[in-house]
Amino acid sequence: MTATGLRIIAGKEFSDHLRSRRFHLLFAILAVVAAVGMITGAVQYSKDLSDYNAVQMIAENEDDPTLAGNLAGLKPSVLSAYSQMGMLMAGIGVVLGIAMGFDLVTREKESKSLKSLLAYPVFRDEVINGKALGGVGAIALAMGVVLAVSVAIMALFGIVPSVDEFVRILVFGVASFLLVFTFFALALLMSTVSKDSGSALLYSLIVMIVLSSFVPIFAYTPVYSAVFGDAPTPPGMSTYSYQQSSSAYTVTSVAVAYKSDDAVDPEALAEYERASREYMNQKRAITDIVTLVSPTGNYQTILGAASQPAGDNTPGLGSLLGALARNIIALLAMPAAFFGLAWVRFMREDIR
């Protein structure tokens, strides 16, 4: 491989992306969405922080350690703003990735410039690698600008993240980049296998819908229940649920209460607990597998974990990355697989 050919092609692709109206439009939408998300998140964060401080003051005045203890884990974090931005990014970023990649090869076929390009002193792999590299550069630039804009907006609101929060923001940025890159690589693959750009776009959208919406449906309760059965019902008892939430995350716990005159069979209760545990374990395993297959699922899992507020019970960054290792690997593996397939297909492309 000669680095010259790769550099020339990557440079042209990068420049083409930056000059493309499509990129301008989507990048502008992305930047606006990020800015709006950040402003909304920052305003909400300020409000949550104010509410938290007020509750803490009441708890301290009431001298009620139970109340203070219950609310201690809910201290708002600046990362809640990124959580909101991330939800928007999952939609727009995916479109940006597809829009940047779906015609990279088909455009060359349609303009009949591919044959001439391959007749220059350049290896085939330099062509596909250069196209990918140019696209990755443009995505990285777009993500970098969006991240810089978000930090600038936080600074405007007087919010200064701590080192831990800043690292988590970087994790969010890298995950967002990988999400866009995944769909860029998918679109590049479709561009190599399709005869024209219209087909490549259509196939990309179909796979995107399958990965982002269709696959995760299997982990949702109604579909899951239809396939694997309902959760076991408790033996003759009354239940209630208690839910706490903030703008950034939701904590749900279920408590079971017994009336004093209820006759509970201890064996039935033990059987219910065993069946419940088994059901939940199975459901978690299937949900985890489904999430790993879905890039947006992985992204949202990473986003959710990275944007958890810092507190005494919050895992450190090392533990966080350890817990997210599978999702991070999946988010790395999927674009690698798409690009690998695109590479092989392009290398075998029949030029006539």
Add this chain to the structure above:
Amino acid sequence: MILCDHLTKDYNGVPAVDDLCLEIPAGEVFGLLGPNGAGKSTTILMLVGLIQPTSGACSIDGIEVAAHPIEVKKKIGYMPEDVGFYPDLPAEENLDYAAKFYGLSEAERKRRVGDLLTLVGLDSVGTKVGGYSKGMRQRLGLARALVNDPAVVILDEPTANLDPRGVLDYRRIVKGLAEQGTTVLVSSHILSEVSKVCTSVGILARGKLIASGDREMLSRAAMQDRVTIDVETMTPMPRLTNPEILSAEYSQDTCSARIVAKHDISTLIAEALYAEGILPRRLAVEKPDMEDILLSYYTEGAA
């Protein structure tokens, strides 16, 4: 300079190029002729390293294409039949992009691009290539094939979309290349174009080289088969007898005849008429034109 050694390319078991052996010396302007589907473009794609031969080999300037494609690509300039460019870039940027791959400095690229656009008559066109006509693209394709000042230029159907002025410019450019000693391979099914610029030709049919040599040699070879002689006399002529005569058609008054012979026997016919005391009014040998020659070869190759 260009060598094909038992070059074969199969597509799904069907040979597009079949055991092609061809040698084109340096400085030659060689015309590769053949009907559509004869294997001309496939041969060229193998020569420029875009496809691999099924068997056999080809080389440019002694370098085997399949083994050293980059070295070969640096030596050649190629214009494909369906010439394509980046439509959203002007001609200068399209050529500059191509020139970058050959390691030319920026100043050198700028000078070369300017010279080539002047050479092909596109120097005053400011629009993006997307707005070019087919003929203009063809001109630009020729310029791009010359961007690296190649030792070998390979042109696939170079005049397909050119207007008469464009064709004249193309001939001028190819002749200029020949004067510089550049080896040129022109593929075409338009014989008149090949005959105007090429010093030698090869004829492909069904992937096989069925004839090659200089134009005169091919013409002579074709004439060796049969010659038509038109005879017109002032008075009725007798039936001509000669072992060389293959067939003869006489008019009703036997004052004219169309003789088909194995060779040119016009002198013998004149002597025979003179011996009979008949004055010939017209005695014309019909030499087959190049199109007839080509068609005869195609027919022969297809048989």
